[in-house]
Amino acid sequence: MKNLKAFWAKILIFLSVMGPGIITADVDNDAGGITTYSVAGAHFGYALMWSFIPIIIALVIIQEMCSRMAVVTGKGLADLIREEFGVRVTFYAMTVLVLSNIFNTISEFAGVAASAELFGISKFLLVPACALFVWWLIVKGTYKSVEKVFLVACLFYVCYIISGFLSKPDWNLIAKSTLHPNFQFDKAYIFMLIGVVGTTIAPWMQFYQQSSVVEKGIKLENYKYSRLDVIIGAFVVNIIAIFIIIVCANTLFANGIRIETAKDAALALKPLAGQYCFYLFAFGLLNASVFSACILPLSTAYSVCEGMGWEIGVNRTFKEAPQFYSLYTTIIVIGAAVILIPGVKLVPIMLISQATNGILLPFVLIFMLLLVNNKRLMGKYTNSKFYNFCAILIITAMIALSLFLFFTVFIK
Amino acid sequence: MPDQSTNINISAAKMFIFFSQLMDKPVLDKDGQGVGEIYDLVVKSSQVYPLSDALIIRKGFPNRKYAIVSWANIEKIDRKGTQLKIDKSSLNFNQSHHEKKEFTLRRDILDQQVVDTYNHKVIRVNDIQLLVVDHALMIAHVDIGSRGLLRRLGFENGIDLIIRLFNPQARYLKNAHLISWKHIQPLTINPVSMTIKIDLPQKNLANIPAADLGDIFLDLNIKHQIALFKSLNFFNKTKIFTNIDFKTQSSLLDEMNDSEISELFNNLPSDEATDFLEKLPQEKIKKTLNLIESKYSKRLSQLLGYSGDSAGGLMTTEYIALAKDTPVAAALNQIRERKFKSEPAQFIYIVDETHHLISTTNFRRLILANPEEPIQNSGFPKTYFVRLDSSIKEVAYLMEKYKYFAIPVVDKDNILQGIITVDDILSQLIAFAWRRLKRIKIMQKT
Numbered sequence: 001m002k003n004l005k006a007f008w009a010k011i012l013i014f015l016s017v018m019g020p021g022i023i024t025a026d027v028d029n030d031a032g033g034i035t036t037y038s039v040a041g042a043h044f045g046y047a048l049m050w051s052f053i054p055i056i057i058a059l060v061i062i063q064e065m066c067s068r069m070a071v072v073t074g075k076g077l078a079d080l081i082r083e084e085f086g087v088r089v090t091f092y093a094m095t096v097l098v099l100s101n102i103f104n105t106i107s108e109f110a111g112v113a114a115s116a117e118l119f120g121i122s123k124f125l126l127v128p129a130c131a132l133f134v135w136w137l138i139v140k141g142t143y144k145s146v147e148k149v150f151l152v153a154c155l156f157y158v159c160y161i162i163s164g165f166l167s168k169p170d171w172n173l174i175a176k177s178t179l180h181p182n183f184q185f186d187k188a189y190i191f192m193l194i195g196v197v198g199t200t201i202a203p204w205m206q207f208y209q210q211s212s213v214v215e216k217g218i219k220l221e222n223y224k225y226s227r228l229d230v231i232i233g234a235f236v237v238n239i240i241a242i243f244i245i246i247v248c249a250n251t252l253f254a255n256g257i258r259i260e261t262a263k264d265a266a267l268a269l270k271p272l273a274g275q276y277c278f279y280l281f282a283f284g285l286l287n288a289s290v291f292s293a294c295i296l297p298l299s300t301a302y303s304v305c306e307g308m309g310w311e312i313g314v315n316r317t318f319k320e321a322p323q324f325y326s327l328y329t330t331i332i333v334i335g336a337a338v339i340l341i342p343g344v345k346l347v348p349i350m351l352i353s354q355a356t357n358g359i360l361l362p363f364v365l366i367f368m369l370l371l372v373n374n375k376r377l378m379g380k381y382t383n384s385k386f387y388n389f390c391a392i393l394i395i396t397a398m399i400a401l402s403l404f405l406f407f408t409v410f411i412k
Numbered sequence: 413m414p415d416q417s418t419n420i421n422i423s424a425a426k427m428f429i430f431f432s433q434l435m436d437k438p439v440l441d442k443d444g445q446g447v448g449e450i451y452d453l454v455v456k457s458s459q460v461y462p463l464s465d466a467l468i469i470r471k472g473f474p475n476r477k478y479a480i481v482s483w484a485n486i487e488k489i490d491r492k493g494t495q496l497k498i499d500k501s502s503l504n505f506n507q508s509h510h511e512k513k514e515f516t517l518r519r520d521i522l523d524q525q526v527v528d529t530y531n532h533k534v535i536r537v538n539d540i541q542l543l544v545v546d547h548a549l550m551i552a553h554v555d556i557g558s559r560g561l562l563r564r565l566g567f568e569n570g571i572d573l574i575i576r577l578f579n580p581q582a583r584y585l586k587n588a589h590l591i592s593w594k595h596i597q598p599l600t601i602n603p604v605s606m607t608i609k610i611d612l613p614q615k616n617l618a619n620i621p622a623a624d625l626g627d628i629f630l631d632l633n634i635k636h637q638i639a640l641f642k643s644l645n646f647f648n649k650t651k652i653f654t655n656i657d658f659k660t661q662s663s664l665l666d667e668m669n670d671s672e673i674s675e676l677f678n679n680l681p682s683d684e685a686t687d688f689l690e691k692l693p694q695e696k697i698k699k700t701l702n703l704i705e706s707k708y709s710k711r712l713s714q715l716l717g718y719s720g721d722s723a724g725g726l727m728t729t730e731y732i733a734l735a736k737d738t739p740v741a742a743a744l745n746q747i748r749e750r751k752f753k754s755e756p757a758q759f760i761y762i763v764d765e766t767h768h769l770i771s772t773t774n775f776r777r778l779i780l781a782n783p784e785e786p787i788q789n790s791g792f793p794k795t796y797f798v799r800l801d802s803s804i805k806e807v808a809y810l811m812e813k814y815k816y817f818a819i820p821v822v823d824k825d826n827i828l829q830g831i832i833t834v835d836d837i838l839s840q841l842i843a844f845a846w847r848r849l850k851r852i853k854i855m856q857k858t
Contacts, residue, residue, distance in 0.1 A: 074633030082523050087538065087564040217634065219663060308561065309525070309536020 010225075017225040018232075019147050020212040021063060023295070024205050025233030026154045029240050030292035031111025031262065032104070032350065033199045034285055037241045038265035040192050041248025042257060046177035047184065049245065051193055052238045055200050058394045059234040062365070065372045065383070065391065066206045067230050070213035071223045072381045077210040077364075078307035080371050090307040093367075096360045098327075101204055101300040103353030105335030108296065110346050111289030113339050114263040118282040124340060131336035134294040138328060139318065147212075153291040157240045159284035163269075164243035166277045167250045174246060194401050200237070201398060203360040206368060208299035211306065247281065297331035358406035362399040369395060428552065431517050431540040432564050433491050439469050440493060441500040447471065450494060451478060452518040455551060460594050464542075464549040467494070468516070469503070477505035483548060490544075517551075520600040525632070526554065527640075529616040530595035532624040534631040539563055541590055554596055557589025599632070601639040617648050626655025638667045646679045654684045658691050665700070674703040682708075683728035683836060686715045690725075715830075721840065723807050724800035727821045727830030733761040734787060736770050741783035758817045761828055762791055769820055769828040771795050797822050800829060804844075808837050 029037075040048050066077060073080060082090040109127055116126035137146060183189075209230075218226050248265055251257075257268050262285050270278040301324050305312045311321035318325045338344060369391060373382045383391060436449050448471030455462035467481045467489075481503065487495040521537050528535050538560030541553040555563075562568045575582050597616065617625065629637060629652050641649060641664055653661060653676060665673065677685055677700065689697050689712065697716065701709040711729050718724025732750070734743050743760070760778065762771040771791030781790035797820045798807050811819055811834060818833045 074635050082536070087523055087561065088566075091561075091565055214633065217659065217663075219634075219666075309538065309556070 013222055014225045014228060017216070017218050017222050018229045019151060020209050020216060021067065021226070021229035021231070021233035022154055022236060023147070023150045023212070023233075024063065024209040025059065025230075025237035026157060026240075027208075027292045027295045028200055028202070028205065028237050029157065029244075029288055030104075030296075031108050031114070031285065031289040032353075033241065034111070034244060034288055035262040035265075036195050036199045037244040038248045038262050039259060040196055041245035042252035042259045042265060042268075044189060044192060045249040045253040046174060046245070047182050047189070048193060048196060049174065049178040049242065050181040051196055052178065052242055055197060056234050056238050057390075058197075058398070059201060059237070060231055061387070061391055061394055062201060062206065062368070062398075063209050063230045063234065064227055065368055066210040067213050067226050068223070068381060069368075069372055069378070070210040071218050071220055071226060072379065073377050074214060076214050076303065076306040077207050077368070077371075078303040080377070081367050082307045082309070084371060084374065084377075085367065093360065093363060094304045094307050096356055097203065097207070097303060098300055098331075100353060100356035100360055101296050102331055102334055103349055103356065104202075104204070105293055105296045105331050106338045106349050107346070107353060108289045108293035109335045109339040110349075111262065111285055112293065114261065115282050115286035115289065118263060118266050118278075118285070127336050127339055130290050130293065131332050134290060134297075135329060135332050137294060138298055139325065150291065150295070153287055154236075156287040157236075157284065159280040159287070160240050160243045160247070163277045163280040163284070164246045166274065166280070167247045167269075169246045169250045178242075194405055196241075197398075197401055198354065198357070198405050200241070201361070202357050203364045204296060204299050204303075206364055207303040208295065211299070211302045247277070293332070293335060297328050297335070300331055301325075301328040355406050358402035361402045362395075365395045365398060427544050429491060429542050429544060429549070430555070430560075430563060431522065431542060432560075434489065434494075434542075435518070437491070438493050439467075440495045441503075442487070442495070442497055443499070444495070445500055447496070447500050447503060448479070452516045453549070454480070454514050454516050457515045461543075461550045461552065462515070462593075463545070465514075471505065477507060479503040479505045486547075489549070515598075515600070521551075521554065521598055525599055525636070527597040527599065527617075527628055527632075528556075528591055528595055529597055529620060530591065532620055532628055534628055535591075551593045553590035553592055555588060555590055559584070559588055597640075599636045599640065601635065617644065618651075622651045622655050625652055629656055630660060634663060638664065642668075642672070646675055649676055650679045653680065653688075658688065661688055662692065670703050673700060674705070677704045677712075678708060681728055681730055682712060682715060682830075683726070685712055686725070690716055718800060721804045722800065723798045723802040723804075723821045723832060724829070726804065726807070726836050726840070727832045728836070729830045731761060731818075731820075731828075731831040732759075733763045733767070733828055736762045736764055736788040737786045739783065740778055740781045740785055740787050740790060743787045744778060744783075758833075759820075759831070760787070761820055761831070762787055763828055767828055768826045769795065769797060769822050772820065795820075798832070799824070804837065804840055807832055808841060811837060 069075075069077070069080065075083070078090065078094065081093065109131070112127050112130050113123040116123040137149060141149075213226060247269065248259075252259060252265065252268050259265050259268060266278055266281045266285065269281055302312060304310075304327055305321070305324045308323070310323040312324055316324075338349070369383075369388075372378060373388065375382060431453065434450050434453070436451075438449050439447050441447050448469040450467060451470035452468040453464055454466040454468065456465045464483055466483055467486060469479045469481060471477055471479075481496060481498070485496055485498045487497045489495075517540055521540055523537060525534055525536050527533075535554075535556045537554045537556060539555035540551060541555060542549040543552040559568065562571050575584055595616065620628070625648075629640070632640065637660065641652065644652070653664070656664075668676070680688075689700060692700070701713055704712065715724070715727070715729065732747060734746065738746070747760070758774060760773050760775075761769060762773060764770055771788060772795050773787060773791045777790045777792070778787065781787070796810055796814055796816070798810060800821060800823050802821075807819065810816070811832075816834075818831045820828055821830045821832060823829050
């Protein structure tokens, strides 16, 4: 009886702490992510499945450091960078972050436009409507209400899991290819692998995660729950990615269909996996795009205002936090407007967003490593030797990947 | 709130120098040989405007080393560079640069958050303006404007030039967003005592209206909240504690030691104390009550026994009660001599030897009354009161009907237990009205 009560108390604490990790990880499966996973599944079948195990580990290690810094210092990542590395570094990092997130937001609205076409709605209707909804949510909402909406959006990702089951996959084969790395020395394969890793770990995530843990005001004594939140988030996001790959591998790859976008994937699914699978896939895309179109501008505005020392808003009014809301609004307006330009090319936009992410990520990761090991800030909560070894290994790999990605953008 | 940043014509103020204009500039020894660059400035924090005390010099990359030079050994310091009175060889370069306890500009102020006690805001420092006094430098202002930001980025001259081209009269060129140091409360935490390093005369914070002070406090992160709270006197502590949300209150409580808790609660008005305590879990209430002065804690635990929306739960036990046969002059003297916590003393309650409520009076009636007469005669013709179990609606109804700012609460034997003031009722009613308003809105929609 007593044990049961303690158990429920623990569950309750977890529910109150939960959010930042799961939300951040789920936004990761945004329009760009779904496209990447669809293409990976359609072109390579289950051959990339193994990569999700190292990705989960990397994601947990990186995001856990942010969460820990947030709980211990009570400050956002941009705050800490400004306070420890000065204004110049912060300014340039924020400039690149804004640029990168503007392009990311454009690609989220591209996802909205694509799902509009799948549902047979005009994108000139759906894109502005979604932009307005996203804007209204933050400007009129409070942090608590917004977070609830976000958590509901996270639930809708179940769409992909259901559509995965609907495609009736061969589970033995899936288990085998997840546990047995099947590395191919092939240019297309390597590019795809980098794409999958790159889309899972992006620089805005660290800023967003840390700020939202700070905003929640999680106490040090409840930190273990916050860590659990990060771990669950990392698993959930990758399980969903795995199911997207399963759907596409099981139908498109098996039939030798080549696709370019998530929209192609959904359309190709219709005759192969049926009506329901198609609608679930399309709805998942819409949900992911709107959700991310909300978080990316929010996270950008948050980080920039933190770093520059401007008032930060979800719980404030436009007048009290003008820079915050202008930045948020501008990014949404640009994101939605670019998609409505007739004949706009999406590929260069995706490439620029990849390149800017690639420039920023190494810096962010190095800053994080320096900050988390700063005794003055973190006290006894700095990384342990083993943790540092893992973190440095992952960060080196990530830097190599993002540099590679950055240069390929110009080589291609 | 008018934004009272001091407007200083920068070009005319040659006496002023920005810290960013000194930072990273070369330092020469007495023979003109380079020894490194300026890294940080240590200040003496004893005065309202701190004076420079020492210079921290940095050299080498990536293997940085730091040396500290006391101000007496500095020949000159300005925008162009710095010259020392001593020889290069007498400098003692080390790996680490900061003494923990001293107060320095780069680590403790620049780019950090501070409280602007004039505009009641938490701000981030973009630059620091120093005044050249004789040989030393004195912190005069902090720059929180975009111009300070641009100066740090090295764009100030370029942007100035562009703006001058288009509009030589632009306000941007003339004004700087500077805030006088005397209004700045830094938030650097002393790692040993875990309190705020410099604390200005606390009257700066005391002058901020309580609600604003609460808002400022909520803008800080938890570490700063705790450190600032610990550095305050009990007056400011009480003021802050009553104006923040429960979550922040309870995390502060977790960080306080027993004597701090007892000090805080002994100074907290009883209605605020019960408001907070009744939200805590049972065992924490007990623990806290044990720390409080026994007489007061008895009263609090009694108050906690009443339901939150009954008169007993709403009332405070701070009021003025005087014996019915006290002469008016003596009564006024007693009031003058006694110190009351924070409840407004609008009314004086007249009681008999066993504390039964006899009558109510107010200052106006007392002042106009004959000083020789017992106060009993100066009371209102009729006395209104509520019972411990009266509902909030009854209380509100009576107060509105007779236009009272406070109403006494008695038990079933008519013994005076406490009073309810209009602000306690108002906050309850507003919460109630909000819920109603929401429900009406929902009904209108459907």
